[in-house]
Amino acid sequence: LADLKSVLVTSVLNLEMLDVDLYRGTHHWVPRGQRLFGGQIVGQALVAAAKSVNDNLFAHSLHCYFVRAGDPKVPVLYQVERTRDGRSFTVRSVKAIQHGQPILICQASFHTLQPSPLQHQFTMPGVPQPEDLLTVEELIHLYLSKPDIAENAKQGLNKLLANEVPIEVKPVNPPHFYRLSAAEPKQLFWVRARGHIGEGNMKLHCCVAAYVSDYAFLGTALLPYPNYRAKFSASLDHAMWFHSTFRTDEWMLYECESPWAGGSRGLVQGRLWRRDGVLAASCSQEGVLRVKPVMEPSKL
Numbered sequence: 001l002a003d004l005k006s007v008l009v010t011s012v013l014n015l016e017m018l019d020v021d022l023y024r025g026t027h028h029w030v031p032r033g034q035r036l037f038g039g040q041i042v043g044q045a046l047v048a049a050a051k052s053v054n055d056n057l058f059a060h061s062l063h064c065y066f067v068r069a070g071d072p073k074v075p076v077l078y079q080v081e082r083t084r085d086g087r088s089f090t091v092r093s094v095k096a097i098q099h100g101q102p103i104l105i106c107q108a109s110f111h112t113l114q115p116s117p118l119q120h121q122f123t124m125p126g127v128p129q130p131e132d133l134l135t136v137e138e139l140i141h142l143y144l145s146k147p148d149i150a151e152n153a154k155q156g157l158n159k160l161l162a163n164e165v166p167i168e169v170k171p172v173n174p175p176h177f178y179r180l181s182a183a184e185p186k187q188l189f190w191v192r193a194r195g196h197i198g199e200g201n202m203k204l205h206c207c208v209a210a211y212v213s214d215y216a217f218l219g220t221a222l223l224p225y226p227n228y229r230a231k232f233s234a235s236l237d238h239a240m241w242f243h244s245t246f247r248t249d250e251w252m253l254y255e256c257e258s259p260w261a262g263g264s265r266g267l268v269q270g271r272l273w274r275r276d277g278v279l280a281a282s283c284s285q286e287g288v289l290r291v292k293p294v295m296e297p298s299k300l
């Protein structure tokens with residue numbers, strides 16, 4: 001996967017300017033299901049928004065709705081509206097368009113750096129360090145080497161391997177990731193972008209965090225239900241708040257939990273931690289989750 005180095009920065013998040021506040025984005029990784037990855041659309045929308053704000057402003061929040069499935073066969077246009085330029089806050093509205101229709105609407109807000117005596121955060125959960133854990137790819141190779149693995153599970157895992165995801169993921173509790181038995185709707189991953197991004201560009205790190213934060217997020221809501229498989233799942237909205245500086249090309253801990261599911265929908269909330277325990281970002285998302293019972297027990 002070495003050729004994926006910096007693919008996030010050089011292709012996924014590198015938009016082509018067509019006109020003032022109008023950009024075109026292309027795809028790198030399209031998940032199974034043949035709809036565009038939500039994190040890519042959010043990340044690119046944030047890139048487009050950030051291009052129209054001054055360098056002394058930093059994204060502090062974004063709120064998006066995924067209103068149509070993204071078509072992997074055509075590029076996405078990003079149209080930025082300069083909603084307001086205030087004294088310390090600046091707001092942008094971005095519409096992602098394909099076939100003449102919006103697929104995502106996004107509001108992003110930017111703030112100047114303002115110090116304050118108010119300062120607190122939760123404590124980062126204590127977990128094994130990334131050096132002591134296996135990547136998703138290593139775990140898959142391990143499962144594939146088991147002699148009693150079912151043919152359909154093998155096919156599924158090989159398809160997962162073929163997915164050239166431009167982020168590295170190390171599940172803290174792999175059985176949760178593969179949903180082997182009923183578990184609390186909570187999961188923890190170490191995540192980082194493949195390749196070098198460098199320290200300087202916080203705007204870019206926020207965009208990469210938007211990309212990374214959608215990966216396997218909604219799956220948290222399925223953890224209590226190993227006997228059900230999603231027959232249709234898609235994120236409906238995605239919100240993020242950025243709290244501190246961070247580097248997405250260094251390991252960050254993604255703590256995900258789902259406080260609620262019902263009515264064919266599930267809510268997930270996440271926290272992205274810097275390795276030194278600083279809370280970098282918070283995320284939340286609601287998704288549609290239509291499930292069907294699993295016929296035979298998983299042989300993973």
Ligand SMILES: CC(C)(COP(=O)(O)OP(=O)(O)OC[C@H]1O[C@@H](n2cnc3c(N)ncnc32)[C@H](O)[C@@H]1OP(=O)(O)O)[C@@H](O)C(=O)NCCC(=O)NCCSC(=O)CC(=O)O
Nearest residue numbers: 035036037038039066067068069070218232233234235290
């Ligand atoms: C959420 C939406 C589908 C809602 O649109 P609609 O209201 O028109 O759609 P819908 O829910 O009625 O129908 C969607 C599909 O479900 C079927 N369907 C409808 N009602 C059903 C029911 N009660 N039981 C079972 N299936 C049902 C429909 O036939 C259709 O299938 P059929 O399609 O076969 O006709 C759409 O807004 C959308 O696609 N938004 C984009 C979502 C997205 O791309 N998110 C980012 C990627 S997801 C991601 O990145 C994270 C992740 O995957 O984890």
